[in-house]
Amino acid sequence: MSxxxxxxxxxxxxxDNHDIKDTKPGNIAKKLGISNAAAxxxxxxxxxxxxxxxxxxxxxxxxxxxxxxxxxxVRKHRLWESFLFKMFDxxxxxxxxxxxxxxxxxxxxLADKISAYLGHPKFDPHGDPIPNxxxxxxTEDTSISLAEATEGKTYIISRLLSDDKEFFDFCxxxxxxxxxxxxxxxxxxxxxxxxxxxxxxxxVLNEDFTKIIYVDEN
Amino acid sequence: MSxxxxxxxxxxxxxDNHDIKDTKPGNIAKKLGISNAAAxxxxxxxxxxxxxxxxxxxxxxxxxxxxxxxxxxVRKHRLWESFLFKMFDxxxxxxxxxxxxxxxxxxxxLADKISAYLGHPKFDPHGDPIPNxxxxxxTEDTSISLAEATEGKTYIISRLLSDDKEFFDFCxxxxxxxxxxxxxxxxxxxxxxxxxxxxxxxxVLNEDFTKIIYVDEN
DNA sequence: ATTAATTTTTAAGTATGCTTAAATTTTTTA
DNA sequence: TAAAAAATTTAAGCATACTTAAAAATTAAT
Numbered sequence: 153m154s155x156x157x158x159x160x161x162x163x164x165x166x167x168d169n170h171d172i173k174d175t176k177p178g179n180i181a182k183k184l185g186i187s188n189a190a191a192x193x194x195x196x197x198x199x200x201x202x203x204x205x206x207x208x209x210x211x212x213x214x215x216x217x218x219x220x221x222x223x224x225x226v227r228k229h230r231l232w233e234s235f236l237f238k239m240f241d242x243x244x245x246x247x248x249x250x251x252x253x254x255x256x257x258x259x260x261x262l263a264d265k266i267s268a269y270l271g272h273p274k275f276d277p278h279g280d281p282i283p284n285x286x287x288x289x290x291t292e293d294t295s296i297s298l299a300e301a302t303e304g305k306t307y308i309i310s311r312l313l314s315d316d317k318e319f320f321d322f323c324x325x326x327x328x329x330x331x332x333x334x335x336x337x338x339x340x341x342x343x344x345x346x347x348x349x350x351x352x353x354x355x356v357l358n359e360d361f362t363k364i365i366y367v368d369e370n
Numbered sequence: 371m372s373x374x375x376x377x378x379x380x381x382x383x384x385x386d387n388h389d390i391k392d393t394k395p396g397n398i399a400k401k402l403g404i405s406n407a408a409a410x411x412x413x414x415x416x417x418x419x420x421x422x423x424x425x426x427x428x429x430x431x432x433x434x435x436x437x438x439x440x441x442x443x444v445r446k447h448r449l450w451e452s453f454l455f456k457m458f459d460x461x462x463x464x465x466x467x468x469x470x471x472x473x474x475x476x477x478x479x480l481a482d483k484i485s486a487y488l489g490h491p492k493f494d495p496h497g498d499p500i501p502n503x504x505x506x507x508x509t510e511d512t513s514i515s516l517a518e519a520t521e522g523k524t525y526i527i528s529r530l531l532s533d534d535k536e537f538f539d540f541c542x543x544x545x546x547x548x549x550x551x552x553x554x555x556x557x558x559x560x561x562x563x564x565x566x567x568x569x570x571x572x573x574v575l576n577e578d579f580t581k582i583i584y585v586d587e588n
Numbered sequence: 589a590t591t592a593a594t595t596t597t598t599a600a601g602t603a604t605g606c607t608t609a610a611a612t613t614t615t616t617t618a
Numbered sequence: 619t620a621a622a623a624a625a626t627t628t629a630a631g632c633a634t635a636c637t638t639a640a641a642a643a644t645t646a647a648t
Contacts, residue, residue, distance in 0.1 A: 156635060178595060190636055192597055197634090209596060209644065240483040253475035262468050265458040374605060396625055408606055410627055415604090427613065427626060 155256045158225045159184060160194050161203055164212050165222035175212045223287040229255040230276035230283075231266045237277045238270065244277065260285065373474045376443045377402060378412050379421055382430050383440035393430045441505040447473040448494035448501075449484045455495040456488065462495065478503065 163183045167175045181191035199206035203218035214222060232251035236242060242250075264285060267273070274290045275281055281290045337349035347354055381401045385393045399409035417424035421436035432440060450469035454460060460468075482503060485491070492508045494500055501507045555567035565574045 154634075176595080177597090186635085187637065188596065189598080189638080194635080236480075239487065240480075242479070242483060246477075246479060250475075250477060250480050254472060257471035257475050259464075259468060261460070261464065262454075262458075265460065269457065372604075394625075395627090404605085405607065406626065407608080407628080412605080 153221065156194070157198065157201075157203070158221065158256050160191075160198065161214060161218045161222040162225045162229075164204065164214050165219065165226065168214070176210075177212065180212065220287050223283040223289065224260075225255055227283040227285070227287075228258045228263050230280055231263055231270070232258070233278070234270055234273055234276045234282070235266045247277075371439065374412070375416065375419075375421070376439065376474050378409075378416065379432060379436045379440040380443045380447075382422065382432050383437065383444065386432070394428075395430065398430065438505050441501040441507065442478075443473055445501040445503075445505075446476045446481050448498055449481055449488070450476070451496070452488055452491055452494045452500070453484045465495075 160180065163180045164175050167179055167183065177191035177195055178188050180195075181188045184191070195204055195206045195212050198204040198218065202215050203221060205213040205215055229251045232254045233244075233247050236247045236250060237244070240247075267282075267285075272284075273282060283289045337354075378398065381398045382393050385397055385401065395409035395413055396406050398413075399406045402409070413422055413424045413430050416422040416436065420433050421439060423431040423433055447469045450472045451462075451465050454465045454468060455462070458465075485500075485503075490502070491500060499508045555572075565572055
């Protein structure tokens with residue numbers, strides 16, 4: 153199957169499981185940077201191949217076969233990200249860019265070798281679960297709130313959850329973004345309040361405002 | 371530039387530097403598994419892009435730009451082979467297959483990271499030189515004759531050079547082939563004669579019959 | 589509940605990278 | 619060196635994966 157097809161089923165899979173809950177052609181098109189017409193066209197072609205259930209004007213849905221393919225590509229993507237993250241000093245952005253290409257040119261054999269080398273990890277550096285070779289995926293969430301972080305350890309921001317303007321200003325000031333790597337200094341103030349320091353700035357926050365994921369003992 | 375184009379210039383480069391000394395469209399076509407017509411067609415297109423010098427019925431020649439591109443792809447191929455060889459227990463055949471795909475989806479940045487990780491090696495597991503980031507290539511030959519091999523060390527056969535029928539029969543019997551990994555046991559018999567044991571069979575040979583390349587201390 | 593806005597679909601067209609078949613040129617060999 | 623063989627080129631055509639433009643359907647808004 154072609155790169156275009158793999159990216160198409162992956163886009164449906166990701167839209168279905170993550171952020172956007174709409175898998176109509178237009179959303180997939182936007183995600184892939186192609187025209188709506190091209191997306192409709194592809195959807196029809198993939199219906200013939202039994203990868204997608206297509207009905208006019210309806211959401212696109214992966215068949216069992218299509219889901220398997222998507223999981224296989226996602227597995228390779230997340231394995232590459234994990235592997236490159238471990239092996240090389242590269243930004244997560246660059247790593248993502250490489251994985252986006254490598255995922256389509258990786259045999260199941262090589263994927264298994266990478267997985268074994270890493271000790272068959274269940275999550276990638278972003279905290280996203282890595283499907284196993286059979287397409288099974290761990291659904292448990294390993295992310296924790298920033299307040300639960302251990303002093304001095306390094307984490308990756310997997311989500312920013314807050315309705316506190318002050319908090320977002322703090323993030324902006326420190327360039328704390330989704331997928332940023334941060335080292336946490338903190339101090340309990342009271343029951344549900346913690347003072348967090350990142351860089352030279354600090355803020356007092358209550359729990360459950362920020363989702364982070366543990367990455368490295370460093 | 372597309373995968374098809376990268377493979378095309380690579381094929382010209384390899385044909386020009388290795389085995390076959392003919393870079394007419396038919397030879398390139400055979401190497402790539404495409405029709406002669408397709409090769410002629412591509413050659414004309416690449417001439418427009420200043421990658422290939424094309425003259426009807428003549429050999430195809432890479433321009434400076436085309437050579438640069440070929441060296442860049444060859445670099446990535448050989449770096450991937452070196453890297454996968456070091457990291458994973460896979461057959462050289464499988465490793466070659468993976469590298470053939472990965473070479474086209476690897477940024478210069480990642481190639482440099484791999485190169486640095488390996489200590490900027492000058493040769494890959496086959497003994498082929500790895501061009502550096504500027505496309506410079508080491509021409510010295512690190513291969514040695516089998517008679518020069520060190521007892522108990524492991525080598526890769528980079529070439530079989532002999533007009534001795536007995537030697538080739540010996541190789542056939544022991545499945546010694548180009549790119550085979552062998553562990554050498556040997557014993558000097560006289561001035562130019564050495565008894566080599568590979569597996570349970572042995573043969574008495576004079577020097578300069580077999581080119582091998584050092585691979586591993588193992 | 590219409591109208592307006594948006595989205596989806598259809599239709600026609602394009603670039604890439606191939607194919608096969610036939611014409612042309614080169615190379616071999618007898 | 620002339621005929622036969624082989625290779626190259628030209629020509630026509632195809633599949634993939636897109637594009638833009640216009641028609642049709644859906645969704646949103648007043």
